[in-house]
Amino acid sequence: MSLETIIYRQFDIANNNAVEIELPKYKIYAMCNLRGGIGKTTLSFNLSYLADDLLAVDTCPQGNLSYFYDKDYYAGNQTNVKDMLLPYLVPGLGKATRVASFIGATNEYFSDKNNFYIPSSEELYLLPSQLITAINQTAGLQQSQKQLALKSILYSLETEIKRELSENSLDKCIIDTSPFFAGATQLAWYAADALVIPVRTDQQSIKSLELLINILTNPQSEFRKYLPENDMNVPKIQMVVLTHCGWSTVAGARNEPNQQTKLYLKKVYDILSKNRTLLSTRNPENHLFMLDDFLGSGRISSFESKPMELLKEGETKVIDRLRVSVNKSVDKCKNQLKFISNQLW
Template identity: 50%
Template sequence: MNVDKIVARQAAYYANDAQDWANSAHSVLFPRMTELLDLELPKHNRYAVCNLRGGIGKSTLTFNLAYDAGDVLAVDTCPQANSTSFFTQGSPANGTTIYDALLPYLLPRMSFPSGIAQKVEGHNSYFDGKGAYFVPSSPNLYEFPSIMESALSQARGIPGESDRAITQILNSMRDLLDRECRKTDTRKVLIDTSPFFSGATHLSWHAVDSLIVPVRTDQQSVDSLKLLLELLQNKNRSFLRAQQGLDLHEPKVQMVVLTHCGWSTRAGAQYEPNNQTKVYLKKVKQVITDNIDCFTTDDPDNHIVPLDDFLGTGRIASAKQIPIKCLSPQQSFTIGGQRVTVNDSVTKCQRQLSFISQNIWA
């Protein structure tokens, strides 16, 4: 499985200018840097960041893409509330949660809350002037799948109205986003999802245009990517089974972001993946090739973006609730009683985040 184009693209967006690229060994195989940096992906306005596994960077990626996007509504549907904590800089989130906002769609006698989305800059000063909003999570989301399944079961039993009732439930997140985007005058949406599919993640898939899937460089993450793709296309699994016979939106995958990548330290191999990263680049490309109908284009190389040193820089950004774009090399922080320093690779992460942003938003 050839990953030369993916590696060359990495080198292209690391290059400071055209001359840097011209001096790169990759320019021999791929002479035009501008063509490499345009993935020719269809651009959308609404994305869910998801993978059916925890600890792979979903919340950190959501937080940083939201900062880069600016004009965005970020929704935290994971009961662990990590991205909520990032947006509030670790303070408790007051006000209406996504659980509160969705419950009236499932329990019709409940009234719909008002003033759901909150301005991020009111909680996190790094977002001043960004025009970004967020809807906080709730630990009650652990109970949401059973409530949703009960509501769907009741809807199926309504004579002559079951299709309409089921559609209303499954489109509840989409309806909520429509209302909140109008109120906040935002057009971009990012949803941070939980490691389990049932409940709010299910509703998020119907609500967004496309998916962004972080995958760590380990076999368990690759296996969870396979499971996600099976859910998207297997009519016997819960996502398609629940909407059988209904005209509901089914998202495709825009991008797989391979996190925690490492690169060779061998002299003259500045942009060469180390052996572990190369193994997982090939594994992920094979999975995408085998399931290309689940993606927004028919070229697997379009959909893989390696993210450098997300563990180090991302850990600092997450612990201090600071967007990666706001970190500088050699900046020092105390985390857990230890002094840590931002290394020079933060500039690579910043360029990678810019590259992701320029290839997703309409």
């Protein structure tokens, strides 16, 4: 069992013939890596379409996922994730209920899905300082009170997500996060059962993966140092998705990755091999998957807020005065996304 297994499996995934991996299934996933532009929101958006009875939570202040679900998002009229969290940081504020909105009401492509979302807020940029202030204010409490107060703060997003899941009879959740750790991303890690980590085929993304793993494992990291000693709820890594992959053009290559993709595939594999205890099965090859560069299909999908699953080869769109088309590789991308989805739920 080795890196070659992952490469060979990719041919079956591309042709929709791959055998599912027996990964444990979780309810709440956080989509994260501490770098922007690697595919977190794109992956969150497309995976949210492939599931049903799902709650999507946007904790990135940029709000791109919220905009995919609702073109009027930037008008700022909705109750949002910041509104949910603030009562845990500022005593005396009333707590929100039934914050989630039906995605199909604002994105026609989701009309037949029983999926909901909680929008982001630009004010999440202020959350890191508010979170640290609230945590510091627990220092003067007696130990038992301090632990209760800390748990209330650290697990505030988890508490609210579970309430929304229950109120809307949903059983799945995906949290899209920002490229920086402090604030809402930190709370997303406390809320998540497991992590999905996109890693782009470049060295900066490899460094981001290493930083993420250090934050998970280092007892003095911002993630772990506030957790009570008897409550070390560190999320497992369910999968790392290598994004923007390229493929060999040699005849008969059978969807084999090109040399650059192989280079970064090996780097990620080696990192996971050294950190097996963080994985949900401890077998690195069960947790590493590849995803095409979406190219024109991705541009059309983003422009129209239309899931990849609904795109068809030959579909065209004029974007920024350039005609963009969906090429035949879209079916391979669809199969990759469906296989990834099936390993989550």
